[in-house]
Amino acid sequence: MSTMYEKVSALAVRETSKSIQEKIVKDAEIELIVNKTLTRKFSISPDSLKEFAMGYLLGEGLIRSLENVEEISIEENTVKVQVDMEDFDIVQELVVGSDCFGGWRQKIEFIDKVESEFTVDKKKLLKSFIKLKDNAFTWQKTGGAHVAALIYKDKFLSREDVSRHVAVDKVIGAGLLEKVDFKNSYIAYSGRMPADMLIKIARVGMPLIASNAAPTTSGYAVAKEAGITMVGFVRGERFNIYTHPHRVVID
Template sequence: MSKEITTSQNIVRYNGQSFIEEEDDIAVESALTIMVNGEEFATMVCTPSELEELVVGFLASEGMIRAFQDIKALHIDVETGFAYVDLVNPNKVEKDFHSKRFIGSCCGKGRQFYFQNDVKTAKTIMTRFTITPEQCHKLMKQMQDGSSHFQQTGGVHNAALCSSDGVVISRSDIGRHNALDKLFGYCLIHRVPIKDKIIAFSGRISSEVLLKAAKIGVGIILSKSAPTNLAINLADELGITAVGFIRGKGFNVYTHQDRIQGLEYKPVQTSCI
């Protein structure tokens, strides 16, 4: 059983000349509380879809599990908004975590534990997998065209796990970090090989988004938007190729340019006057 991910709302739309009353599709925002070994671990605000993937990916991202097999039991009560998780190692929560957490839907605000376990869980990426500029544009377009949820509501972020041939799996959520956790959970549950995969992402590449990509283990992240300076620093340090502003015919490559075929990177020369 799953909740509806959209709802209808009567609105008044202005079309530039007049006001029109009509019905509009709105993205649903729902709370999910994760109970781990009987203890309240986190409450997140999310789109109520692919919740098993979300829980698994979130726990892996926070260092609670390394593989899907580390979970002894997982039950999600959609109606009450609770996920009940039993870990194989029952001492993990008590040993490593000391406070309840609330994860909002907006870019990490309200996350009391930011960077707490990133050193343990972020991977340095060593893959030599490369893609062409044409593939960068193709994958971004496939990710955007395939998001019916965004096209219906305009209120969600999209993330897609891709191979060089196309989108493997795509997920949407009101929280961009949630969309990435759903991808991570999918990979763990289905044991998807990561070394030749790419993430296409609809939003800006923040430090949190970059760290999520590192924890998943991909070497290339594509976005139609911009990265932050901290994200660029982390991408450089963790060996990830960050590509932003994929719009029209162009894009910007910020780090590890050697994974983009045909790009002969030369540092910008400055002249002294």
């Protein structure tokens, strides 16, 4: 994995001022080309690009499994993917950028409700956020990155990115490549929980998302309708469960 930051000169102003070397997070314009027809450009951290592409395609419904991916190539800041799906031309009409709001009401109509018997106890949920912070290496150095983790049994797959959406894409892609059972896993991450994030989670089939930040009304509506447990404001020993609380074992 390449270094996700670089050092630059800056003028630090406190009671006095002085020249310092500061670490700032890297970002770059990455182009994703699918089947030579669907093209999207993203401003993201230029690492874990294979995981990003896989997670984005799965989260947008452009693939349904790893078997749909025929070929993937990465050349500098361009990712080219060839997928095999009979209804690709129909599905691509619903695709928006990974950091766009889009027409979520239309998109949720094409998503099955998440059916899962998965549960997680309070202590494990809280511990996952301690580990999430410990794995936020770029954020610790720069303050400029979001971090996301996919937790499945004893696996803790984490990725960082300047975009909270893409951080989640990357861990979904990592989970797909490691053949994680998404219906028995959950996402912990830093960032708000709007509709497009919840649609991504629903389409993958994950039953729970937890964040140290807040939900939005659109995200709440999608979580409630799609059968996803939404947990927010995970901080210290506390959190709020907004939807489908039966999946979090409190006692």
